[in-house]
Amino acid sequence: MQGVDPAWLPDGVFRPIGTRRTLIRGSGPLVDTVRAEVAQACARFGGAVVRADPDLVLELTGDDGSEAFTYDRRGGCTTVTASGGAGLLYGFFHVVRLAEAAFLGEARRERHRPGLALRMLDHWDNVSVHPVMGQVERGYAGGSLFWQDGRARGDLDRVRAYGRLLAACGINAVAVNNVNVHAAEARLLTDRLPEVADIAGALRLYGIRTHLSVTFAAPVVLGGLETADPLDAEVREWWGGATARVYSEIPDFGGFVVKADSEGQPGPFAYGRTHADGANMLAAALEPHGGTVHWRAFVYDHRQDWRDRSTDRARAAYDHFVPLDGEFADNAVLQVKHGPMDFQVREPVSPLIGAMPGTRLAVELQATQEYTGQQRHVCWLGPMWSEVLRFGIDGESSVGSRAHGGLVAVSDVGDDPFWTGHPLAQANLYTFGRLAWEPAADPDGILDEWIGLTFGDGPAAGVRAVLAGSWRTYEKYTAPLGVGFMVQPGHHYGPSVDGYEYSPWGTYHFADRDGIGVDRSVRSGTGYAGQYAKPWAEVYESLETCPDELLLFFHHVSYGHMLKSGKTVIQHIYDTHFEGVEEVEAGREVWASLAELVDPARHARVAERFEEQLRSAREWRDQVNSYFFRKSGVPDARRRRIY
Numbered sequence: 001m002q003g004v005d006p007a008w009l010p011d012g013v014f015r016p017i018g019t020r021r022t023l024i025r026g027s028g029p030l031v032d033t034v035r036a037e038v039a040q041a042c043a044r045f046g047g048a049v050v051r052a053d054p055d056l057v058l059e060l061t062g063d064d065g066s067e068a069f070t071y072d073r074r075g076g077c078t079t080v081t082a083s084g085g086a087g088l089l090y091g092f093f094h095v096v097r098l099a100e101a102a103f104l105g106e107a108r109r110e111r112h113r114p115g116l117a118l119r120m121l122d123h124w125d126n127v128s129v130h131p132v133m134g135q136v137e138r139g140y141a142g143g144s145l146f147w148q149d150g151r152a153r154g155d156l157d158r159v160r161a162y163g164r165l166l167a168a169c170g171i172n173a174v175a176v177n178n179v180n181v182h183a184a185e186a187r188l189l190t191d192r193l194p195e196v197a198d199i200a201g202a203l204r205l206y207g208i209r210t211h212l213s214v215t216f217a218a219p220v221v222l223g224g225l226e227t228a229d230p231l232d233a234e235v236r237e238w239w240g241g242a243t244a245r246v247y248s249e250i251p252d253f254g255g256f257v258v259k260a261d262s263e264g265q266p267g268p269f270a271y272g273r274t275h276a277d278g279a280n281m282l283a284a285a286l287e288p289h290g291g292t293v294h295w296r297a298f299v300y301d302h303r304q305d306w307r308d309r310s311t312d313r314a315r316a317a318y319d320h321f322v323p324l325d326g327e328f329a330d331n332a333v334l335q336v337k338h339g340p341m342d343f344q345v346r347e348p349v350s351p352l353i354g355a356m357p358g359t360r361l362a363v364e365l366q367a368t369q370e371y372t373g374q375q376r377h378v379c380w381l382g383p384m385w386s387e388v389l390r391f392g393i394d395g396e397s398s399v400g401s402r403a404h405g406g407l408v409a410v411s412d413v414g415d416d417p418f419w420t421g422h423p424l425a426q427a428n429l430y431t432f433g434r435l436a437w438e439p440a441a442d443p444d445g446i447l448d449e450w451i452g453l454t455f456g457d458g459p460a461a462g463v464r465a466v467l468a469g470s471w472r473t474y475e476k477y478t479a480p481l482g483v484g485f486m487v488q489p490g491h492h493y494g495p496s497v498d499g500y501e502y503s504p505w506g507t508y509h510f511a512d513r514d515g516i517g518v519d520r521s522v523r524s525g526t527g528y529a530g531q532y533a534k535p536w537a538e539v540y541e542s543l544e545t546c547p548d549e550l551l552l553f554f555h556h557v558s559y560g561h562m563l564k565s566g567k568t569v570i571q572h573i574y575d576t577h578f579e580g581v582e583e584v585e586a587g588r589e590v591w592a593s594l595a596e597l598v599d600p601a602r603h604a605r606v607a608e609r610f611e612e613q614l615r616s617a618r619e620w621r622d623q624v625n626s627y628f629f630r631k632s633g634v635p636d637a638r639r640r641r642i643y
């Protein structure tokens with residue numbers, strides 16, 4: 001596609017396959033996709049699709065829908081076998097990733113299967129441009145890939161190319177519209193369904209199922225009923241009929257995503273019903289067709305009085321949903337944000353994830369960088385996500401192993417030529433897919449894989465240096481020690497230490513002249529720390545054992561409080577903010593040194609973003625340092641410039 005960055009699938013990565021003789025056995029739509037891929041690579045590099053004497057065999061042995069594949073290397077031949085079309089597709093991309101190594105060496109047999117069955121991207125895309133949120137809510141990569149001029153795109157080439165990129169990192173589900181469902185978008189469920197079907201048709205070629213965000217009020221706003229009460233027979237019938245019509249147009253439709261009773265979206269509370277009642281009604285409508293409802297747990301009071309110290313937003317999801325454990329239908333998945341607040345650069349893992357053993361949970365991450373630099377800053381989130389997925393909920397079983405309902409990320413993609421606005425933000429998308437496939441994978445290995453595919457060897461060390469520590473760098477120059485927010489209200493870009501301090505959103509830091517932080521202990525605070533299983537409830541409860549990086553999330557301490565690092569809180573704030581900016585300066589220099597080794601357009605885009613990142617990081621440093629110097633009166637031990 002002209003003018004569009006090839007991301008992790010540049011032509012060159014197909015050379016090892018494209019120069020070989022490949023035998024393809026089996027039939028079906030995904031085998032056709034694989035065959036077309038191989039044929040295209042051979043046309044470019046001189047290999048062939050053959051009937052005998054192959055170097056590579058790609059074989060579909062059945063049709064059981066499995067995504068697993070076997071990779072086998074023996075007698076100078078490489079074989080991928082799968083019993084489902086998707087497995088063959090993933091096996092093909094596995095060979096692409098291995099490059100020459102797929103055709104070297106002897107006697108290797110490996111079985112690959114995804115750790116999580118559902119690996120999904122949620123797009124917060126609006127069909128029409130929303131007056132406040134724009135077309136893509138919290139989108140930093142241009143307009144929507146799916147919707148243009150108030151309709152589904154007529155030309156779906158870009159959507160197909162997106163599907164291809166996603167399949168190459170293992171993603172198998174996409175929700176195509178915003179969880180805040182506005183008037184036009186509500187109709188995607190009914191009279192505008194053919195537009196969704198067109199998109200689903202393009203994504204299906206790469207094994208991706210399409211999901212739709214729906215409004216809980218649909219029976220009223222679309223069906224003309226007087227109620228959306230989930231226990232009302234007519235309402236249930238309406239949903240049953242609407243869902244059946246979806247499946248008649250999109251037989252492999254994945255299901256619904258629902259944000260209910262959250263930030264103004266309608267939900268079951270209006271009818272005195274529980275969230276299990278609401279989710280189960282939709283689950284019942286989807287069940288005959290094999291679909292799933294993803295019901296979001298992001299339910300909290302966004303009209304809180306800041307004076308009210310008894311309400312703690314961090315507690316909300318647990319308080320609302322844990323009493324409902326065991327009540328959700330088998331095809332209802334509760335989708336939980338990975339942290340208790342809202343995708344801050346540092347949050348503890350949501351205690352809900354460990355507290356609902358009788359419910360299928362999906363964990364939601366945010367690839368779109370709402371609070372992590374909005375794709376103007378380099379911030380590779382792989383280490384943070386990996387920490388979340390490997391977190392031992394009860395000291396043992398990991399989040400990754402509890403996410404039976406899958407791993408979901410809010411997509412960072414738009415119609416930008418580089419897909420993600422900041423070209424290096426592609427690494428987040430890729431890392432998400434690979435971690436969803438293998439939640440225990442080493443994120444650094446995934447980063448190397450992405451760099452190798454996207455850039456080749458030349459600039460690899462430099463690109464790695466820019467990305468590897470970028471999440472910690474971002475953390476250093478923004479809100480300290482897990483306290484979060486301190487962003488400009490509304491758009492959430494750039495610093496405003498008190499921006500949300502006296503607001504109704506429940507996101508406070510409580511800084512005064514003596515100290516800072518939120519007391520969430522059981523002993524003297526909101527009791528949030530007690531929502532964790534052992535050992536975490538005790539670890540977080542105590543000032544002695546609470547990890548430094550989360551200290552202000554769990555405790556209110558004085559500026560002179562000594563961290564485990566041996567620094568006081570105030571000196572930590574000063575030091576990290578100076579260091580963070582220095583690290584951005586260093587990253588910018590490294591990037592500049594790669595000019596000859598990186599495609600000029602891509603290089604220029606990143607270079608331009610680095611200028612803004614540096615400006616913004618300095619602003620963060622100076623506002624945060626000045627704020628705390630003025631509040632505390634404690635000077636920087638190193639006497640650096642604070643305003």
Ligand code: GCV
Nearest residue numbers: 124137138179180259298342
């Ligand atoms: C789609 C945060 C964001 C909202 C988003 C919401 C959610 O509050 O700022 O834009 O809405 O999360 O996850 O539903």
